[in-house]
Amino acid sequence: MSDMAKNLILWLVIAVVLMSVFQSFSPSEPSGRQTDYTTFVQEVAQGQIREVRMDGKTINGVKRSGDRFTTILPAEDPQLLNDLLNNNVRVVGEKPEEPSLLTSIFISWFPMLLLIGVWIFFMRQMQGGGGKGAMTFGKSRARLMSEDQVKTTFADVAGCDEAKEDVKELVDYLRDPSRFQKLGGRIPTGILLVGPPGTGKTLLAKAIAGEAKVPFFTISGSDFVEMFVGVGASRVRDMFEQAKKSAPCIVFIDEIDAVGRQRGAGLGGGHDEREQTLNQMLVEMDGFEGNEGVIVIAATNRPDVLDPALLRPGRFDRQVVVGLPDVRGREQILKVHMRRVPLADDVNASVIARGTPGFSGADLANLVNEAALFAARSARRLVSMEEFEKAKDKIMMGAERRSMVMSESEKEMTAYHEAGHAIVGRMVPEHDPVYKVSIIPRGRALGVTMYLPEQDRFSYSKQHLESMISSLYGGRLAEEIIYGFDKVTTGASNDIERATEIAHKMVTQWGLSEKMGPLLYADEEGEVFLGRTAAKVKHMSDETAKAIDAEVKDVIERNYQRAKNILMENIDILHAMKEALMKYETIDARQIDDLMARRDVRAPADWKDEQDDKPQGPAASTGEQKEEKADETKAASPELNKPGDATSN
Template sequence: MNDMAKNLVLWLIIAVVLLAVFKNFDMTTAPDEMSYSRFVQQVEQDQIRTVTYAGLNIYGERKDGSLFQTVRPASNDDTAMIDIMIDNNVEVKSRQPDQPSIWTQLFVASFPILIILGVFMFFMRQMQGGGGGGKGPMSFGKSKARLLGDDQIKTTFKDVAGVEEAKEDVQELVEFLRDPGKYQRLGGKIPRGVLMVGPPGTGKTLLAKAIAGEAKVPFFSISGSDFVEMFVGVGASRVRDMFEQAKKQAPCIIFIDEIDAVGRSRGVGIGGGNDEREQTLNQLLVEMDGFEVNDGIIVIAATNRPDVLDPALLRPGRFDRQVVVGLPDILGREQILKVHMRKVPIADDVDASIVARGTPGFSGADLANLVNEAALFSARLNKRMVNMEEFDRAKDKIMMGAERKAMVMSEKEKTNTAYHEAGHAIVGNLFPEHDPVYKVSIIPRGRALGVTMFLPEEDRYSISKRALEGQICGLYGGRIAEEMTLGKEGVTTGASNDIERATSLARNMVTKWGLSELGAQQFEDEQQTYLGSQSSVAGMSPVTAQKVDEQIKDILARCYKEATEILEGNRDKLEAMKDALMEYETIDAAQIEDIMSGQKPRQPKGWDDRHRQMPPIRSDEPEEQDDKKEPDPERSDD
């Protein structure tokens, strides 16, 4: 029973109840109840004007205008009483006894049935998941897609920035949904399915919603994981139900987020043909071939793993168009920042182009988070506007982690950390192919005791061999600085993550990128497991593996030696940068430039010793090292 039928039955029950109530509710004055003997006495005293017999009930009016009613005895035919009333000039009438109306009788007779029907409907509704739950045991086969009407979607292409090429690719979808005949007259066929591919946070879902907002059509939204249940056949049933609902709302858009959860290649993993995921995928393939172009249904899916999708999904007639929604470039980041900055009060000193230049590799979601963090910093300081200072602090928090000023370190640990970070910064600054140093800090952030951050001067899409060697040299700079100041016996575990990342870069140079003397050959194959994790399988003989190890060791040793020479030739700058870090705790590119040019570093803006210094309280336990971080050539965490 659908919602319309349920509402009709409910209103019918309410109408019957109200009719019975109003039928029995009399707004006139109720007559006085009196005994039959009293009635006879008033007749004999000539106080009665009219009398009406209705079976055993007697209704009447006194001469003073008041009403009364009484009941005569059943054994008395009242003939003598009627003669007395006639003699006293009483008007005597007769009518049939009052009977309940047909509606009242029907209601009374059907009331138990209505109660049983109401209880049954209540339990059935609960089993189907209630008004909007969809979680009842009877709702397994129902689609969990959430429908947004054309008047509910306020997102348009104006709200999507930084992906101009992708917007151009989907513009014709909007025109088709607005005027399908424009394409059909010429025999053109719009893609039935559009696959949006890109890293997380780049705006795939936002772009799909903007298409519906521009075209003013309903929008069905569902995640790929919502199709899959523990019971075989449930996902296929949900796919059928979703397309049936979509056909009723056509023209419309069906958006399936994270389609790789259900669209992975068949024949891999556990379960074979009886696997629930494969059954769901089969039904999705059938449904996408089961409607015509003129049905006005466009399926849009999003994923960041197009390589694992089944080839049948990507063939013409299904998801035959791929729209790449990649990370924005510097102009795209500026446009995205301007979109989000419209929602917060921005001070005059904030320049979106400068913020965009300092956030390479940020996705749209990262930039939205940046603006939000800057607004939160301003709110904590009770400011009315968001200044550039707050954007810098927000960028540092996102890129380097939150400051842990409450963590206390001994003076010895702070000094060692300062040498370590200064080593990273000096090697990175003096190596020709290395990215410029953005900021150096010995304030603990996250799980690191200190951070050295590098930022490229422009967007970079590939990297040279010499630049990779520069990154390895920069990673070794902290360890070498410790050796130079503490001796080989005094080095700490602070460089564990640096060593891990340097080794990973060298291994990739040899085994994947062909940047070694072994030539342009791949020596390790990445294989996808059923659970989604990657495993590297060595595609080489033991002899070749030994050569690979030798090449890795040679690259690391050569970079270590080069970094050592850089630091030994700039020992004075190492000491100067250490002193600056001990005094200011955080130095930026301008102060680093002063140090590298042999000048005294300028004082940071708004510097206040009383608020910036951390108490030199001894820490008895060493900081835990994060040895499981993925290699990130742009950051040195120690």
């Protein structure tokens, strides 16, 4: 019998009981015609009444003609009984009807029962409803998907070939367990999928279930812990009991770090509800009772915070890394998502893949979706390469804010700022090529300089890092050279923050300082999050800290001066690039090549302006600054006006 039928029967029974109770409370219908007391007295005197029955103030009687009647005694009447007896009326006295014991108890307890019912109703609502009331706190929240419900297969997963190879033997085991058992082999009982967000960990787990055709239980780590003590452990027990009944099956726990964090970390103590839930999970995965046929797959992007007991062999035997895809993987992912989109003939997935280094699977899915939306806004039937370029710019640089009004002087300063980033980025060695420069406000920045790596990078040299520091200071230096130190704006705040962070890590973490040597210098910090104490731990002396500060400052000043020298030597290119940005607002790599070669800047392919001439190259530029126009009202708050947040992937 389904839950809906059970609930229907329950409510029908409650309705019948309530109707019976209300029926007992309702007054009884009169046994005859209602008549007034005056008429009744007159009929008694005339001898028309044969019999009366008196119940308190209610008088029910029968006339000599056989008609029945009812009347109410309005007040005490001492003469009534004598009149009835003198006129030969038969008088019968009846005891007033009293409510039953059950009715009396119900009336006295009805308010309390009503409060209890309201409390149970709200408790059911707090626990999410859907049949999970106050008595089902300890039941598992895992959702069961049968083998026919999971349609995802390995063909829907791309960009992580190594991870698929690691989990394919799970599918082989679930299809044919005897193949492994006859050789004494034991399949891993737990697999931990580790990787950055958006790389397809959950999708890979669903593909395993879809390929193996077995029941698939899915639950989030946060679904275990509740406000009541012991609920999480009870839900873990119930989940594994259900899984054993459906074995062989897969239990997928998403974001397991919500419940599997290292025990003893923090101030909760051993009685912390989360730790009790973790202890029960450890026992269920590898305790006295085995879980034959139950394979636990968990996903997290924070493996460093998990408890060591959870990662030992016998529980999560294998860690499968689902990393960011390479260029070939990105191409495969794009082709998977492009199946649902009508494409134009000029769309080339390999070109898009080369231009999106560092993108995860989720980023690429978003890229295809944004391109489709751009095509829909333009009322096009096919998605072309132009829409994919617009979508890539929106994701990498932010959405354009063309409605934002900038004064001409502020727009010019932004152009110099971004030109400084671009010129220094092109002149320093081992720096990523400049992809695009724009002074159209995007996101929280007034302008953006984009660098696009030629290939995927997995490590960075000292020369590359110092070049990044130099290019980050290019925007601030351009403002200082053109307008003077007194008029330098706050737009370089993010650049300074990122440059300082890189220099500090070079000295303290990456061993790229000859003076400090290849040592790790950790700052003074507390260990509440990962350790077992709230005390501060000091890892270096005061003299070492001073030496680190001096070395970081030396790295910054050295690259700051290098960037300044580059801009001073190429001041003509700086002025010419500013003019191009003021003209076109956005310039790409080809136009930047023209500027760096001191040629006339070619116009964009879709540029339509026959009245104005093209901006001249640096060789023909006078280099004189334009006079500033009157400032217009700013359309955003000062903290959002950040010209030249140089973006680098």
